[in-house]
Amino acid sequence: MNLTEKDKEIIKKCLDEGKPIPSIYKQKLFNTEDTEFVEATKDYKLVYKGKARKEDIIANTPAAPLQKIRSFNSDNQFKDDWSNMLIFGDNLLALKAIYEDQQGPNLYKTKNKIKLVYIDPPFATKQDFMKDREKAYRDKIIGAQFIEFLRKRLILLREILADDGSIFVHLDWKKGHYIKAILDEIFGEHNFKNEIIWNYYGPGSPHMKQYNRKHDNIYWYSKSNEWIFNADMVRTAHDEKTKGNFKEGLRGSGFIDGEYEIPDGKVPEDHWLMAIAGRYPKDGIKRVGYPTEKPLPLLERIILGSSNEGDIVLDAFGGSGITACASEYLNRKWIALDCGKMSIYTIQSRLCKMKGIMFNEFLSGRPREVKGNEFTLYHSGIYDNQLILQMEWEHYRPFVAQLFGVRISEHKVHSLKVDGYIGVNSAYIWDYPNQKNLLLDEEYVKTLHEALGGRAGDKFYVIAPISSLSFMQDEIKHGNTTYVFLKVPLSVLMALINKGEPGALKQPASETDVNEVMDAIGFDFxxxxxxxxxxxxxxxxxxxxxxxxxxxxxxxxxxxxxxxxxxxxxxxxxxxxxxxxxxxxxxxxxxxxxxxxxxxxxxxxxxxxxxxxxxxxxxxxxxxxxxxxxxxxxxxxxxxxxxxxxx
Structure with missing residues (x-):
């Protein structure tokens, strides 16, 4: 290292004052022939404040267990016990719950089955979009905060995606280039398949001051070097589209209802996503005016091309439910998540209304009735406490374990079998469903201590409903062991209050703030x-x-x-x-x-x-x-x- 005393003095001063070291000293400080250094620094990544390591995101994101609320269309169940999933809650916590389930019992049957992810996340602009003269929504998450918000979800989406699965990320011109760099990091630039341009507006006004912003960008990545692409389906779908009837000069984002003429017998290039005339009924899955709703033909084309019948399609930003509707129509299984109640009710209404509707088959043109398969509404991160207390033991135990972060690993402490660990300490889940009439008092704690033979360690966790405990304190000490009582649901709420986050998943009070709930992370009851x-x-x-x-x-x-x-x-x-x-x-x-x-x-x-x-x-x-x-x-x-x- 050829540094003079003057060089050292300048470098030391920069370090003391927290200033960057002048680039002139980099060659002196680092041997450029050091192959390890060259390899480590030649890569490029998007760097910004608050960017967490991938490993920390996976490890530290809490899982919000899925609470079953009710099922719809139960008269048309799948033969393999699958039920399509509509999940209300923070999608980050719900995705972590699905991830953990895939690593363990696979109760939801999603492991290596989610073949396609399509997401249309907020575009982080604070700009009011307009639809039919009504304000849609104003994105609240901007800059680095938005990038990291989406990156966390993309990391978990990749983890739960099937090995031969694909992801399509729908963005616009404002943040797409940043997220493209993030997608390269997460999925690998070598797995980047295509940038799809979705053109949705026509010629500009006579008074325009710049080129039209008339398209969105959809980035397609595979998870590995194997992926699904049904070329014949996509080609046939395009051919079918060109047979439709369209009104000359019409420009729009997809839904057309009625008969139109093709100008000069040709369909303009930017109409490849338009609907075949007369295929849509007046009710069912037509446009509902939901903010930033996308057209059905767009989702049909993506789903046809990158999944097969029976595959699971997941949309982490459910919105109007068009992905779920298109999946239902094309005989795919689906999972839709959203943290807005208005979205959940919109999706629920559309899916229930689809049942029994007649459509012309997308490719053949033959009439077909939509089955309306069973789907189940779950809550993730915001729970009905009464439903928790009504669960059977086989569902109650894994639910509260995930709620409190218990790593299920049955083991014995002296003569008592316990359920798992919180950190390095043992955790015992009280069998409330089968012992509803028993009350745990301080005498019980003494008996528990004796049963453990003084071998419970520094801390021993007991999880039980607050209604089953006759004492108020959260900790009771016997010998060298502190018995910590995690109360359902009070302990979760107290943790939120301590963090200053009570009341997760805040809902908007105006249409312009529909997307504001994207900022919320936490649990509530x-x-x-x-x-x-x-x-x-x-x-x-x-x-x-x-x-x-x-x-x-x-x-x-x-x-x-x-x-x-x-x-x-x-x-x-x-x-x-x-x-x-x-x-x-x-x-x-x-x-x-x-x-x-x-x-x-x-x-x-x-x-x-x-x-x-x-x-x-x-x-x-x-x-x-x-x-x-x-x-x-x-x-x-x-x-x-x-x-x-x-x-």
Missing amino acids: ISQPLVKVNYKRATPDNKDLFNASDKDFIIEITEFKSNTLAYDPEDFENFETFSMVMVDTNYNGEYFHLNEVYWADKIFDTEAEKAIVRIPEKAFTGEKMMIIFMDKYGNELKVIRTKKDFA
Whole structure:
């Protein structure tokens, strides 16, 4: 190392002051003929503040176990006991739960079965997108925060993807180049298959000041050097598309309903994603106006090309549910995740409505009825405590183990068989489902200590519902062992409070903030909000000749407060946690079909301290109406009303 005393003095000063070392000294400090150094530094990576190591992300991301809420279309079950999965919760924690399940019992039957991942994540712009003159959503996650937000999920998505699987990442011009570099790191640049350009706008206006931003970028990567690509399917699909009828000059993002003429007998190049005329029914899976919804033909083409019938297709940002709908239509199994309740209800409604609808076969053109396969709604990270306490032991044990981070590994401590470890300490899960009438008191702790023969170590964990414990303290010491009691669900909530994160998965209060819930990570437990409501009839605000005799159905909310397990209603100002009202005006008694969303910022009158929902008389089409009052934590109160309930 040829450094003069002056060189050393300059380098030392730079290090002391935290300044970068001038590049002139790099050759002197490092031997450029050192092959190991050259190999380590010739690679290029995207570097930014807060970037975690891949190993730390996999190890430190908590898993949020999946809680089964209910199943739909149970009269049409799969023969192999599979059920399509709709998951409400933070997708990072849910993906970690799927990852851990694949490493262990594979209860959800996804190991090496997820052949295709398509994600359309937020684009991190803070820009309001426009759809049908209505604001869609405003992305909240920007810069390095967004990149790391997505990178964490991409790392886990790669881990759970089948060996011959593919991922398609849908982005726009603002952040695509950064994520391309991240995808190269995670999947390997050698596994980059293609950059697909999706063109969705036509010629610009006469007053435009720059070239049109008229496309999105879809990056396709395989996991390995083996992948699925059905060339014949894609080629045939393209040929079928060109047989459709399209209106001359029409530009749009995919959905067309009706008959159109092909100009000069040709389909313009940017219409390859358009629908075949007449193939879509007026109900079912047509566009629903959800923010940033993508067209069905786009997903059909991707799914046909990179998966086969019976494969699992996963969408970690479920949104409007178009990926699940396309998978259902094309006889693929599917998993859809989203942390917004509006998204979950939209997907649920669309899938239930698809059942029995007749379509023209995508390739052959022959009529076919959509089966409407069974799908199950799960919660991940936000739970119904009562449903936990109703579980059978074989489901309760792995659920609470994952909830508290127990590594299942049965072993004996003296004469007692315990379930596993938290860190290096033993953990014992109390068999609540089969011992519901027994109460654990301080005498029990003494008996437990004796059964362990003083060999429990420094700490010994006991997991039990708070209702099964007769004492308040979290720790009791006997001899050299501290017995730590993890209470379902209180201990999880206390951990959140200590981190300053109570109330995970905050829901938006306005349409412009639909994507704000992407920032939330954590656990919570469902509690119904306290709501005071008056139901009445009144003449329309915009009274005219056509509705002069009508009377709107009025939902007048005078009080709205959250009542969580962590907080009392008195901890909140009135309407402080109000998010939205969702309505099904033709409730069928089986499932909630989302007709309309009324955002808090649109219906709350700050001066009158009340929120008013007006439903036109002609809009209440059924015998019953289901109304869902939602708070910002995803808690909801569901009520059913008939027309007679409105005075």
